[in-house]
Amino acid sequence: MLNPLEELVQSLREGDAMPERASLCEFSCLEAGDAELVREAWPSVPVERRQMLMRSLVDMAEADFELDFGAVFRVGIEDQDCEVRVAAVEGLWEDEDIRLIPVLAERLLGDEVARVREAAAVSLGRFVLLGELEKIRPEPKARAYEALLASCVDGEESVEVRRRALESLSYVCEDAVVDLVLEASKAGDEKTRVSAVFSMGRSGDARWEREVRRELFSPNPEMRYEAARACGELELRDAVPELEELVEDADAEVHEAALWALGQIGGDRARAILERLCRSGDEATREAATAALEELDFLHGDLADLIVTLTGHAAL
Numbered sequence: 001m002l003n004p005l006e007e008l009v010q011s012l013r014e015g016d017a018m019p020e021r022a023s024l025c026e027f028s029c030l031e032a033g034d035a036e037l038v039r040e041a042w043p044s045v046p047v048e049r050r051q052m053l054m055r056s057l058v059d060m061a062e063a064d065f066e067l068d069f070g071a072v073f074r075v076g077i078e079d080q081d082c083e084v085r086v087a088a089v090e091g092l093w094e095d096e097d098i099r100l101i102p103v104l105a106e107r108l109l110g111d112e113v114a115r116v117r118e119a120a121a122v123s124l125g126r127f128v129l130l131g132e133l134e135k136i137r138p139e140p141k142a143r144a145y146e147a148l149l150a151s152c153v154d155g156e157e158s159v160e161v162r163r164r165a166l167e168s169l170s171y172v173c174e175d176a177v178v179d180l181v182l183e184a185s186k187a188g189d190e191k192t193r194v195s196a197v198f199s200m201g202r203s204g205d206a207r208w209e210r211e212v213r214r215e216l217f218s219p220n221p222e223m224r225y226e227a228a229r230a231c232g233e234l235e236l237r238d239a240v241p242e243l244e245e246l247v248e249d250a251d252a253e254v255h256e257a258a259l260w261a262l263g264q265i266g267g268d269r270a271r272a273i274l275e276r277l278c279r280s281g282d283e284a285t286r287e288a289a290t291a292a293l294e295e296l297d298f299l300h301g302d303l304a305d306l307i308v309t310l311t312g313h314a315a316l
Helices: 004-014 021-027 032-044 047-063 070-076 082-091 100-110 114-132 138-152 159-169 175-185 190-203 206-214 221-234 237-246 252-265 268-277 283-300 302-311
Strands: none
Touching: 004 021, 004 032, 021 047, 032 070, 047 070, 047 082, 070 082, 082 100, 082 114, 100 114, 100 138, 114 138, 114 159, 138 159, 159 175, 159 190, 175 190, 175 206, 190 206, 190 221, 206 221, 206 237, 221 237, 221 252, 237 252, 237 268, 252 268, 252 283, 268 283
16 A cells, blocks of 8 residues: 555656645655665656656745755756746755755756756755755855855856846855956946946945946836845945935835835934835735835844843844
């Protein structure tokens, strides 16, 4: 008699329809033996069903943090189908197992499909951050960094992959990365310039203040959005008047990014702006302003002061 996992695998291989989502929970937290069962059966599952399954597991994992489909995603990352590989890489977005670094590096540097390389570039960024936070050893961090750097400087690589590699590198404040960000900020391709501004904010380096503020009123709403976010990440107090203008931006995402940034920056003027907008007649504005004001109180208000008093460290 088959156990539930075996029945599920058989249904995927031979059934007429995709199994119900509830039954897919059998793929969560697989033991080694069960993971091997899935790996052996995987090639015999029709490709369309492998694609649907992988996307379903990604959605389920995002909705419920207790579900762990890592073993299945590790199978999918080696799939012959690029859609399955992309979804598998995306599904591993919270996995901090350093054994993934060489697997992702191989995908970044060797996969034939740009979308897979792009997903791998994004995924490797968390290991660079973990290295910067000294949560993993220097050697695995260096492996992730070197793969990203090689991709970023590869003149034959696609723009999308190179810009995602740059964004992942931007956690590191080394001269080589600073030079790449500066070069990207002057690129002829606007998407690359957008990534440069994103990277400036992610770096946490206030040296980029002039470049970031210059883009706050770009005609491109995507650029305005990233510039507003970067102002918040860099806590640029002098940008508050400009952000106040952007809270009236016609683009809803820019508008919300400006509110978020004010909550990160803090200060009396930012607080006054957010308190005013908490009374807005527009529901979306009220909600975004309220969330930003709560963040301001956490980062800069009485709670932040209490954390400093008790721990000697500012709230992160």
